[in-house]
Amino acid sequence: MRIVTWNINSLRLRMPLLARLCQDTSPDIVCLQETKVPDSLFPLDAVRALGFGHIVFRGMKGYNGVAILSRQPVTVLEDTPDWCQRGDCRHIAVRHGTGADAIDVHDFYVPAGGDIPDPEENPKFAHKLAFVEEAREWFSGRDMRRTVLVGDLNIAPLEQDVWSHRQLLKIVSHTPAETERLLAWQQTGFVDAMRHFVPATEKLYTWWSYRNRDWSRSNRGRRLDHVWITPDLQPALRDMQVLRAARDWDKPSDHVPVMIDLDA
Template sequence: MVSIATWNINSVRLRMPIVERFLKEEAVDVLCLQEIKCQEHQFPYQAFIDAGYEHIAVHGQKGYHGVATVSRVPIRDFSRHDWQDNGEARHVGVELTSPQHQGMIVENVYVPAGGDEPDRVINPKFGQKLDFLERMTRWADAIDRPTMIVGDFNIAPLECDVWNHKQLLKVVSHTPLEVETLQRFKDAHGWTDIGREHIRDPDRYYSWWSYRSKDRKANDRGRRLDHMWASPDLAAQSTRHWLREDARDWEKPSDHIPLITEFDL
């Protein structure tokens, strides 16, 4: 049995108290964090070690982006891809090295948000997001190991993944072009969307709510931007998937919540 969690933490140093709370309450084996917003030497290693997570892989960057994977079980650095093609720290992959985990690969990714305008001509950031996904697609086409990819994909692909499909069709994160591009990535490896295997369409399933929403619970204008996908055989071994939506209301919260999947390996 192994449990994997993913969480866009929006500054790991600022939110270490709620990370510690989450780890204490859920005791997951592996936690993948995105948007850590620190360089590798600034990462709070000791706090994680004190919490029982002594195996750590960090790909950091000054002030922005950055990803980290912390684990209670042995891991080794497996890969670091520059899918942004500009040196930004948006990916780290690890291999679980204990025999009982069968060499499972866990890829942790932070896909660019893509700016505000869904047009690469007037908004280069949108083009960069699409190109990032195309590079991921070429990579996925060659995967030959049981692999899980998790993180903030910054795309809500299904109509029921957003609070209002029609209103958000022209909003970056839910445009048809982004959804089509993400689908090509999904098809390249035949990924299984674990979240939607356990929380079926059209059931409500959000992982992000804007800080700008004054009353998050009343408005509930959420989107499912965070994902946990796996190779088909690995996904078939997933026994449980759940969210910690209450974490959105903890003190000084991230605008994202943690997702957790349990596997019977």
């Protein structure tokens, strides 16, 4: 099974890039974030033309939005919360397959949190912290097996997940308040599948700012996109790739896709 996760930063704008991604990688499941399209305008026909007969999505105009595209049947998991009671389309989950071989897939888009890393001064940052804490609490109460959690979690938790740990400690996405909460969420029953392949001592990024024109040369990246799995799936891990070349595609997202292969 090949799963790709990608913050596409507007699905309708970047449909040609999604087509290129699918042609290049032949994924079984694609999880998208920041689709930025209300459900009534979701490009179902164009996505089906890429070979995905099973599509679930939750979107709104101009902001947020998540979608899971699958070549095989999936069942929507209906027991997920309305995070922070905002109805802002940041999570969708499905069950792929049936019986003992089924795999649950969770697709998340965590709030970015604004620019000021102080929950008293910045309501967006307060929302981000509350969202991650609520997710940690919800998953800690679940008996999980054969589960994959992917998405733009908007936090780079480890020192080598950013270009400069020292300089970014007070920058939203790498502050201790965020990284400690994200790691606590991960510890509710997940393994960091990306770091299974790339040791925590090595740099690993999935996002490069639009503000830096020569993004590749400066390489001031952050790992904001993640793939977590439950430990029972760890023996099934076969490969992981950060598709860095996608950052140079025509009109790219500032995030690049992450691909994981499972013998499952």
